[in-house]
Amino acid sequence: MTMMRLRREDPRVVGAFRLHRRLGAGGMGVVYLGSDRRGQRVALKVIRPELAEDQEFRSRFAREVSAARRIRGGCTARLVAADLDAPRPWFATQYVPGPSLHDRVQEEGPLSAAETAAIGAALAEGLVAVHEAGVVHRDLKPSNILLSPKGPRIIDFGIAWSSGASTLTNVGTAVGSPGFLAPEQVRGQGVTPATDVFSLGATLAYSALGDSPFGQGSSEVMLYRVVHEEPQLHGVPAALAPLVRSCLAKSPVERPSTLQLSLRLKEIASREARGVGHRPAARPPRPRREAGQGESTRPARAPQDSRPTRQSASARPSAAGTGRPAAARPEPARRPAAAPRRRVNRSLLRQRLFVFVTVTLLVALGIAAAQGCQGPI
Template sequence: MEDSVTQDLGVDDLAEHSVIGRYRVVQRLGEGGMGVVHLALDRQGRAVALKVLRSLDHHDTAARARLRREVDALRRITSAHVATIIDADIDGPIPYVVTRWVPGPALDDVVDGHGPLAPKDLHRVAVGLASAIDAIHAAAVVHRDVKPANVLLLDGDPVLIDFGIAHLTDDVRLTSVGLVMGTPGYLAPEIIEGGQVTPATDWWGWAASLAYAASGRPPFGRGAMDAVLARVSRGDPDLDGVDPRLAPLLHAALSPRAGERPHRDEVVRALEVYAHGGDVTDVIRVRPAAP
């Protein structure tokens, strides 16, 4: 395979069979703030996810630095529930990162198409995603953007993707911009209030993602960013459509005060009780509803 790329197309609109490094593009999968993701094949014919930095950012040292941090974060992590890194070229003319290919739909697509998850499926997602976050934190990384769109379901098991704004806990360069990097509605209130990036950021996103999966609705609504962030800060989630047996657990897990939130292990145990037809209030102590 030639180490070349089709010359008459921009990197942002690669044609099928274009070649980047050692990988041949099969199809475009999607795009985000940092790059365009393609399904590609390596020289052995194995499928991979190939993220290419946008062409406008090729000469942007800050964009390359962000991609390098993503690579540094991924190289620290080993987990079946994380789309781990395979290869990367940050310094070449076309910067890219290659990760494990996960042939499954995103959690938000599943919920949008089929409705809220059944209790046992919700528990399965909660356990698998918690395992991913534990592995990330054990590697001294904070994902910072745990949300349904970044959770792929492979035969019902979650795989966390997209470390584009991940934070290395020993990297102080990102602490000053924590407020502006992330997804409103899935950022912990303490971050919105100007606190530092900590593992609590990911556990808040985990709880908010579970609330979405249980209800089929963004837990803090849609609309203007200021309005969404204000609801997060108040601890005012929209849990309409959530089973009344489950709502107290999610309400507690989304408290704006970290000390009032049940521990993630308590949440997982309560979801298991719920999956078997029990009431979560038999397992956790819940806070009163906001006035």
């Protein structure tokens, strides 16, 4: 999050917090980085003077701060302190380090389907806790989502109202950000949890596209597109496009609930992560193992099939014959195993025959010599 030096008109101390830097400014007021005596850092928002003079705003703001205290969950910035009776009301939330989703996309480009789904699942889960507390955020957008090391965090509940409250601060003035507002907000109708679902759908589309699904333009043009035109989702990953489109339905009753959205996004994130991580290693080893097993059984047969080439030649005529080759084939299968033994026996027989003949000749010659010696005597 970008930090700026304090300006001359900025306060230095608010409540028990010392202010150090400016974190940003908007239609509701200015946000500062502050810390208490223990060193705990907070994001402290001071309401604009003109809003502070509006008693209706003060009463609504008091109700929303009271409701925000009831929000439980790790996906929101926890409310730390607030002063509703100060000349300029303020509230402080837990400071969340990390860039906003808007800055992340602007600097690094659109996110992958797995990243978008994982962030969306965490945000939907956070909205479940918000809505259970009876609060509707009303201004969920990429700049109000911080990507902390522990996961995304929803911030800036400054304009959040209770369920069913009007979306207009003044007649004809919609509160929120064009391109991420729901149609019912533009029309000035009551807000419901489905209002935040629409904003979350536009935020997911922004994460995957790098731009609002309703394009760019003036506030009037953007508000008209939100109410009357369909979102442009060309480029959104196929795994996410149907779900994002359902979130951006014009009618609130046609949008999924935050719980349904959380569960569905978790499934998509898990499936996309498995698909990316197992493509090179998960499936290939299985065929290789099967091939290895096949090769381990074939070597025993290979010598039998490769050595007796005469077998295959003799087997073919029999196969082309009548129908008795099946009875003849078992014999060729046995011959390869016995063939090496016969070759060994023949060599032994030759050696023995040679020895026998040699010995016989020597004996014959010995007998002849002996007889020859005895004859003359």
